[in-house]
Amino acid sequence: MSPTAIVTQRGAADAPCIRLRGVGLRYYGERGETEALSNIDLDIAEGEFVAFLGPTGCGKSSLLRLVSDLVAPTSGTVTIRGGKAGAARRANDFGFVFQDPALLSWRTAARNVQLPLEVVSYPVEDQRAHCEALLDSVGLLKFKDAYPHELSGGMKQRVAIVRALAWNASILLMDEPFSALDELTKNQLQDDLLRIWNAERKTVLFVTHNISEAVYLADRVVVMSPHPGRIRTILPVRLPRPRTEEMREQPEFLSQVRAAREFLRT
Ligand SMILES: Nc1ncnc2c1ncn2[C@@H]1O[C@H](COP(=O)(O)OP(=O)(O)O)[C@@H](O)[C@H]1O
Ligand SMILES: [Mg+2]
16 A cells, blocks of 8 residues: 555544634623634644734634633534544643743742642652653753742743643643743744654644744644634645754745735735
């Protein structure tokens, strides 16, 4: 059998990791009704890295909430590996990283990473070694006993990332995780994240309003528009991996950034 035949067969048999069909979401609040998302159709493959790009208010955070069953769609369906999103949530399939690292100030770096393991009753005797290995993977083993106030913004966000990976969630939902960081730190964390993703092949949904960040990281960039939030277009990123610092200056990279910017504008 040719390699292509094998790939085709496998593709036909497997449900996508994430599937949204005709998804709409309305919020009913004090200021009336908001149509946050309208008619979203999207398939995300297992192990894919997808960036969501768009201005504030276009429904990016809402979309992550829908995927992880924190809100239910007003119309349409969300399925995770062919099953209900709620079942995936209860199976701890999701790891979250937000703009605010939200570490507990009274716990050390290692104990912050340990927190989700305590919640999912990971074997107690293995927790410490596992947390230390995770911190080591982002160069923070030396800081395992440091408290959050002793860490820089970038270090705190690294702790938040490995905390999200601690219980081996297979889908990583990241909501503008690097937006508050300076340019240099942001670039370093992007490379850290790609290294982790390459090693562990999580499915990653990464929300950002930074065009070059989306292009640098993703396999595909979902460009969104507001009022109501819709998918304007989906751009495949045609850049080889691993992505490198030098690529940021190359014409291929810059032309993809330009293409995404055009779609954001129109
Ligand atoms: N809990 C909520 N109640 C009412 N409206 C909301 C709520 N959350 C978000 N919205 C509205 O839904 C729209 C999309 O919001 P959001 O998903 O936060 O967008 P983004 O993350 O792209 O900035 C916005 O108009 C926002 O004001
Ligand atoms: Mg948001």
